[in-house]
Amino acid sequence: MLRRVLPVLVVLGTLLVGASVRPASAEGSGGAFLNEDTIVVSVNVPGSSGGGGRGQGSAGGGGSAPSGCYTGGGAELPCTQWGLAWRPDLQCYARVKPYQPPLTDPVWEGNTTGTIIECRTGTEGGWSNTWDLWAAAAQLAAPPDPAELARRAVERMQLEAIRMGTFPEQAERAPRDLGYVGWNSWMWVSNPTPSTWGPITKSVSEAGYTVTATGQVDKVVWDMGDGTTITCGQGKPWRSIWVHNEPSPDCGHMYAKDGEYTITATSHWVVNWSGIGQSGTITTQLSDTATLRIAEVQVVNIVTPES
Template sequence: MTDPQPDFVDPIWAGRTDGAIYDCLAGSPSNPGLFGGMSVLRYWAATAPVMAAPPDPADLAAEAVESMNLSAITIGIVPEPGPDSVGLIGMPVWMWVEQPSESTWGPITRTASSGPWSVTATGEVADVTWEMGDGAVVHCEEGVPYQDAFGKQPSPSCGHTYSEQGEYTVSATSHWVIQWNGIGQSGTIRLDLTQSAPVTMGEVQVLRQ
């Protein structure tokens, strides 16, 4: 109920002298802002309305994250994955995020609503943990895609060097950080997504005559 009540000369009464004036919060998914984009609507009612409890904002946040359809990165690596590509031990390996998109790298924003209530979530990848298969772990951001012009240079931001030949499974785990707010609350959701690829390392054989 609006406190204090407007004078009866206020147009909201429309000539009535019974009932009361009430305030209602209404949300707008297009303008999340404070309280999930809540604005106050004032109206007359003959009897007190039955107020529905707002949903749990964490539940709406989870719905917003689900609608993002997030996925693990596409691995970019040299030597390339597959049996027909062999790298050389002692030579630099380059790793990067191949063709980063809204759903694999961010930032991405989605809103979930229930009636007048809404929660907006925005997420992006903080960094990527690369497990190289030989015990080494490398932490990187997006990385730099390899080009032939780089030759034998090591990656400036995300690389590794193998010391033994063999087949290795490289795993890249992207660490998502998703901030949400709405219905007077806010929070953080962390999500890890992993993709793997095989690489083969060999060594140069010197032939002697």
């Protein structure tokens, strides 16, 4: 008796590849001189024209990527000027002042602890404003971990496994539909969306810093349930006008034995992220399963006796 197997959704896992936040370096008596806390958004998503097991699509668009650094009013500006990093919390290019003024200086505002921060605004052609201010902390606060913001950006994407398209139709959708031994089966990505195929872009901001991530399916690996795996792109959907056992041009299989086969389609996502002076790649896989029923057709010759 044929059994029916319901689809199963496999929970995604992530692999993070990226560097940790670079700490500030000490300079003079003032403590930390931060010159690496920059945000640069630059996304490069792998893709191809199709076939060969590569996903299609790209990050899209042209021109230069935004810097990821902004004023409180939303104006974009370079993340570094003359080795100083833009500090969204202070709204200036800042560092701990290398040579701290005496405590009698009015800039201390009567405080005896903390540190004096040097703030600047302008461009590399020349600073338009420079001022000092007192901060209670002994050094500038470190920016958030960009890798953590990237993970949160991926969570916001709410990625899903592909919707599997097959010929013959899956038993879960059409219990009476059968494929045949020696007949070409087709596989494809049915109705791809940004969350099932990409590209999809999400950003996460914290303390004025932003990390942007863009994801795209790189390939789909089909486990056909008979020991065979096939790597595809989106694949070409089968059409009912093809009745002569036409093979799929880019994603097909032929079964050698009859039976019920549990097939698994695993989409391999590549998510490139960049921000706060760092970049990295998160890869994740999402899978779904279904059942194909393959029958064997036998031809019986009947010889009728002559009268």
